[in-house]
Amino acid sequence: MEQRFEGRPEATVRLEGRRLTRTDVTNDWGLRLQWEIRRNGQVIATVNARPDQAYEHADTAPGEYSVVLQMWHYINYAKNPQGEFTQSRFINVSNVVTYRI
Amino acid sequence: MLNVGNEKVSLCSGVSRRGFLTVGATALAGLNLPNLMKLQADDAIDGTRARIKNCITIFLVGSPGHLDTWDMKPDAPSEVRGKYRPIRTNVNGVQICEHFPLMARMMDKVSLIRSLHHRTGATHENGQRWMMTGHDFNADSIKPCMGSVISRTFGQRSELPANVILPGPIGNTGAGNLHGQTAGQLGSAHEPFFLGADPASANFRVADLEVPTGMSGSRLDARRELLGQLDQLQRRTESRTTNMHDSSYDRAFRLLTSQRAKEAFDLNLETARMRDRYGRNTLGQSCLMARRMIEAGVRFVTVNHFDTVFGQTCWDMHADGGGLNNTYFDYERHLCPQFDWAFTALLEDLEQRGMLQDTVIAVLSEFGRTPRLNGRGGRDHYPQAWTNFLAGGNIRGGQVIGSTDRIGSRPHDNPIEPPQILASIYHGMGINLDNVTMPGPGDRPVRLVEAMPIPQLF
16 A cells, blocks of 8 residues: 555745744645755755744854745655655745845 | 455455455454453453553554664664664653654653564564564464454444554565464454555545445345345354354444444544644554544554555665665655654544543564664664554553663663563453463463563553
């Protein structure tokens, strides 16, 4: 029995200063939920977003930061020789928020 | 074939001669009240001292690596300790893997058993048989699973069967089909009821429990009458076991026509928020269904987390580059988060409903995984040591029972074998293990398990 994942996850992220707050995820697949943090377009961190609904990234290096909530999207088991998935991937499940330091 | 869910399920016991009836009566356990009363009279069961009334088993097919989950060795060499870091829990001195952050907050309810081991070969099926039945056996002497023993001992509490497996039986795990999820010599009346459908599927419907389209009530009655005549005919020629099939048919009809049963299977009666909290996936919705089953009177529910170890994400982390290519990526993105989310939802939900004290959750698996990473960064089968755990059901939480050596290769103290887990659950349910027996070879009575309960659990 191949696993099924119902619906499409969605959440809303709010930004107050550098503090991020997320809503509950609707249609939550229950897989890895993470904050993806970029500075000047480059991913600098992915942080588990399950434990708490609020998060503030500690990095204060100057630049433009963008943050989005992502969830693992299991499509199938296909992997490359290094063991990395080739089709399953993280997808954005929230709006993107930005701030500048 | 049993056509209860959206998918047809083959039953080991085989009831094809009655394939015209689309609900499978063999899956339904007998009411068995006389047996229960006799056992109580014989002092074999003491309901007043029972700490556990229901059991939900979550079986992690493929088996998590103990060093990557609940028995971490952060001071061991890198090829032993693996990739992950331990985190603190709400119990002083107890750490678990960083990918179980929600479970870490509920460790006070959990009793980790870190010194499990078994002495037979490192196949999935050996481990399944040990953990499901408390025995090793072959096809000549199939032993019953825990749920079937509970079904036979306590009987049915409502229209629903006493023993349910969600979402379906374990399938191909590599070495035969003796997975220990049948009633064995207890007979067909105590076979587990397989849902046979994925409750996370968008088209999952309880309609399959209803009278087939176009079949009126009178036509159903006519079929029941015809079935009764066939049963009478066959009783004259068939064995006692087959008669146990027959005795369940009335209950099958009751299930078919029971509003309560239909509602128990209807996840749409839950709020969207509750369904999200368990996770909109096969494991999460099966755990939610398990809670609904217990609420509706089922005594024993098994949730199989996966039905195979081949060609899909599961706990069997060989990283072999082929069909057994589960890796750390599967663990950190899929398996650990999915389990953490569903398991803690079940704990929270049972507690909020006042059901946790009566309901033990047993998280079980076949074996551990090799202390040293293999050449591709995976871990292989390792029955010499692993960790499983129990929560709820009045067992003592917030503790670790047993330990392994510094690289997780052997039990260091208090070694525990699978039959002791079963003995503990039976004992917790009020079963006197010296008095309650089951039929063995030639109908000779044999003990349910050759083991004593783990005293630290109570």
